[in-house]
Amino acid sequence: MREAIRPIPPRKSQYGIAPELVKRRLADYPDIRSVLVSDLFPETPPVIYPGPGGLEAVRRATEGAMDRLDLSMIKPGHSVNVLASHHGFTLVGGEAYAEMLRTIRQVIVKRTGCANVRLRAGVGLRFRETEEYIERFGLKADYQGRALGIAPVDEGIAIETEVGTLYGLRRAYDADWIVHAHNSDVREVHFHRQVDKVVKPFGMSYARIETRSTYHQNLGPRAANFIARAIFDAPFVQKKFAFAAFLVATPSGIVGVDADNDLYLLNDRITLFGCENYGKMMTLLGTIDQCVAVLDFPCPVPYVFSAGVIYANFVGANLDLFDLDAPLPPYTWYTEAFYGRRGPLVEEVPPLNPAVRMCLHNYAWVGYPSAFFSEHIPTVVVGEEQARLFDRDPQNLTYMKHAVVAGDTDAALAFCQKAAKTDCILVFDGAVGGVNASQSLVRNLQQAAPQVAQTVEERLLPKWLRQRGIDPDRVERFQP
Amino acid sequence: MKTVTLLAVIDVNRCTGCRTCERVCPVLAISMHDRKARVDPERCRGCGNCEQRCPEHAIVLEGRAPVLVGVDLAGMDYGRVAELCLKARLHPEQIICYCTASRADEAAAAILLGARSPEDISLATGIRTGCKVECIQPMLRLLEAAGIEPVPPPGGYQWYGKTVTAWELTAEVKAKYSARGFYFDEDLELFEKVLSSPYQGPGEGKDHA
Numbered sequence: 001m002r003e004a005i006r007p008i009p010p011r012k013s014q015y016g017i018a019p020e021l022v023k024r025r026l027a028d029y030p031d032i033r034s035v036l037v038s039d040l041f042p043e044t045p046p047v048i049y050p051g052p053g054g055l056e057a058v059r060r061a062t063e064g065a066m067d068r069l070d071l072s073m074i075k076p077g078h079s080v081n082v083l084a085s086h087h088g089f090t091l092v093g094g095e096a097y098a099e100m101l102r103t104i105r106q107v108i109v110k111r112t113g114c115a116n117v118r119l120r121a122g123v124g125l126r127f128r129e130t131e132e133y134i135e136r137f138g139l140k141a142d143y144q145g146r147a148l149g150i151a152p153v154d155e156g157i158a159i160e161t162e163v164g165t166l167y168g169l170r171r172a173y174d175a176d177w178i179v180h181a182h183n184s185d186v187r188e189v190h191f192h193r194q195v196d197k198v199v200k201p202f203g204m205s206y207a208r209i210e211t212r213s214t215y216h217q218n219l220g221p222r223a224a225n226f227i228a229r230a231i232f233d234a235p236f237v238q239k240k241f242a243f244a245a246f247l248v249a250t251p252s253g254i255v256g257v258d259a260d261n262d263l264y265l266l267n268d269r270i271t272l273f274g275c276e277n278y279g280k281m282m283t284l285l286g287t288i289d290q291c292v293a294v295l296d297f298p299c300p301v302p303y304v305f306s307a308g309v310i311y312a313n314f315v316g317a318n319l320d321l322f323d324l325d326a327p328l329p330p331y332t333w334y335t336e337a338f339y340g341r342r343g344p345l346v347e348e349v350p351p352l353n354p355a356v357r358m359c360l361h362n363y364a365w366v367g368y369p370s371a372f373f374s375e376h377i378p379t380v381v382v383g384e385e386q387a388r389l390f391d392r393d394p395q396n397l398t399y400m401k402h403a404v405v406a407g408d409t410d411a412a413l414a415f416c417q418k419a420a421k422t423d424c425i426l427v428f429d430g431a432v433g434g435v436n437a438s439q440s441l442v443r444n445l446q447q448a449a450p451q452v453a454q455t456v457e458e459r460l461l462p463k464w465l466r467q468r469g470i471d472p473d474r475v476e477r478f479q480p
Numbered sequence: 481m482k483t484v485t486l487l488a489v490i491d492v493n494r495c496t497g498c499r500t501c502e503r504v505c506p507v508l509a510i511s512m513h514d515r516k517a518r519v520d521p522e523r524c525r526g527c528g529n530c531e532q533r534c535p536e537h538a539i540v541l542e543g544r545a546p547v548l549v550g551v552d553l554a555g556m557d558y559g560r561v562a563e564l565c566l567k568a569r570l571h572p573e574q575i576i577c578y579c580t581a582s583r584a585d586e587a588a589a590a591i592l593l594g595a596r597s598p599e600d601i602s603l604a605t606g607i608r609t610g611c612k613v614e615c616i617q618p619m620l621r622l623l624e625a626a627g628i629e630p631v632p633p634p635g636g637y638q639w640y641g642k643t644v645t646a647w648e649l650t651a652e653v654k655a656k657y658s659a660r661g662f663y664f665d666e667d668l669e670l671f672e673k674v675l676s677s678p679y680q681g682p683g684e685g686k687d688h689a
Contacts, residue, residue: 166643217618
């Protein structure tokens with residue numbers, strides 16, 4: 001059995017404890033081993049990063065994808081905003097996304113003579129997160145000083161859409177042209193349900209609070225992402241849209257870059273690709289019947305991930321999150337909203353994944369309302385410093401009300417395994433290329449994978465695509 | 481309901497008087513005096529918007545003696561509270577602020593007690609003082625249902641306006657996009673089912689504080 005994959009080291013951030021306070025990672029334990037995604041699903045596409053080609057492979061892939069683009073609309077005297085989002089910087093360490101952003105600028109400058117190319121990097125609920133990434137990856141210098149983090153409470157701009165006025169961020173749109181620079185990682189499938197996923201940032205990281213609240217409160221769990229399409233289709237946005245470039249990810253790493261002047265053609269390719277590749281891994285993790293889930297990655301609680309599946313999806317893996325016939329995932333904000341004071345208001349609220357017997361919170365950040373998780377899943381947090389950090393976060397003032405604190409990782413792990421009565425451990429540490437888990441769980445995953453692959457290919461994938469109006473025979477496939 | 485444990489503190493030596501903090505404060509706790517920002521500790525709900533957006537990093541959140549803010553439903557006519565929620569198409573007991581786990585009934589009660597704007601509701605309940613993002617629409621829907629037309633704070637970025645709901649999407653829009661995986665009518669049906677579900681009444685420990 002393979003040794004554990006070394007996870008990305010702790011990161012210095014205002015949203016996490018100091019890296020030196022993270023004394024031990026789960027990958028350090030002898031029982032934690034790994035299995036590669038490519039061993040579980042041999043048909044998974046080859047990865048270009050990480051790999052022997054290094055970042056140069058990402059650069060070449062970006063240049064190759066952009067070769068196919070029409071950039072003739074951008075003139076030397078124009079301004080261009082390259083719109084980016086925070087999640088891309090959490091994939092395989094973030095450098096690949098940063099490299100794509102650098103390359104996009106260079107290609108635009110080279111091909112159009114336009115030098116006024118700015119980076120506008122949107123965020124989720126940690127308003128300085130992309131400021132930190134811009135600094136970490138040196139993007140301010142790469143963009144000649146024209147790089148900014150933008151947040152949903154910043155000055156807005158009204159956008160007239162097919163469904164009335166919605167609101168974007170003024171600084172996202174304060175250029176002649178916009179470039180949508182994102183990634184294909186499925187990530188929050190509980191929210192967007194892989195419906196128009198590539199359009200989502202227009203309703204999220206490029207949008208104001210009014211729009212984001214519309215998404216999460218006004219439209220419903222399977223209609224929500226329409227708000228992103230409404231904004232993207234607005235004449236104001238359409239007249240500025242130049243092209244989209246996407247870092248294409250799978251649960252095993254970066255497989256390429258895709259770009260298009262037509263976002264909806266790209267949308268079909270990415271929807272298909274995402275359902276095929278992430279669908280198998282999510283379905284596989286859904287076969288786990290018991291485990292301790294370990295959070296061990298520098299990002300907020302719901303976003304820590306294992307082979308491309310985030311914790312927020314795993315707590316809902318008792319349901320098929322891609323299946324739109326299911327109205328509510330076990331975790332999504334609509335689901336959370338529909339918990340009354342004595343329990344769910346309606347029977348459509350499904351229980352959280354009973355396989356998650358306990359959560360060992362070894363290392364994860366604040367900056368996302370996460371009390372729902374500790375309220376519903378017995379949670380052990382490592383270290384008083386981390387507990388204090390959560391107590392001081394305006395979004396998590398009650399997270400620790402439901403969790404207990406262990407002095408160190410050893411004690412937390414021993415307690416969790418004893419209390420949960422299982423030796424199965426699934427580590428959400430962003431291990432690149434595979435899953436870190438206990439030996440027992442690795443064996444279970446290896447045994448289950450072939451059947452999962454067959455089920456997804458023959459039964460689930462056709463249904464998912466049919467629900468999304470995608471005919472795989474008519475969609476041009478992404479070519480890594 | 482929220483227990484406020486943090487207070488925004490300005491470093492006046494760093495403050496340039498740019499007014500960003502004033503423009504993003506959801507409870508109007510910040511004002512300018514001699515081109516320097518000043519925080520009203522009585523109003524501050526410790527949300528951190530100012531700290532997160534100050535371009536000069538001139539604001540920090542410091543601990544303070546806990547202050548419980550919230551509207552006590554015990555003394556309210558719950559029938560009126562519920563009526564307002566349902567008019568806004570919110571179940572009275574559904575959560576509308578995921579950070580404070582505040583429910584629609586508390587925001588409605590705040591309005592019935594005199595809140596006339598999202599800022600008033602935030603001040604009274606702590607709603608929109610966690611993530612500061614996701615709960616603005618339910619607040620605006622409740623105010624509209626109460627016949628109130630709030631005006632955004634002049635020059636501020638606190639909020640701009642109410643937006644579309646599931647009940648207002650046209651048949652034309654639904655017909656045009658349903659084939660692409662948007663389940664408009666099915667979600668509307670779910671909302672209606674939630675609205676018609678019975679009240680559960682007070683529970684134990686289900687309201688964060």
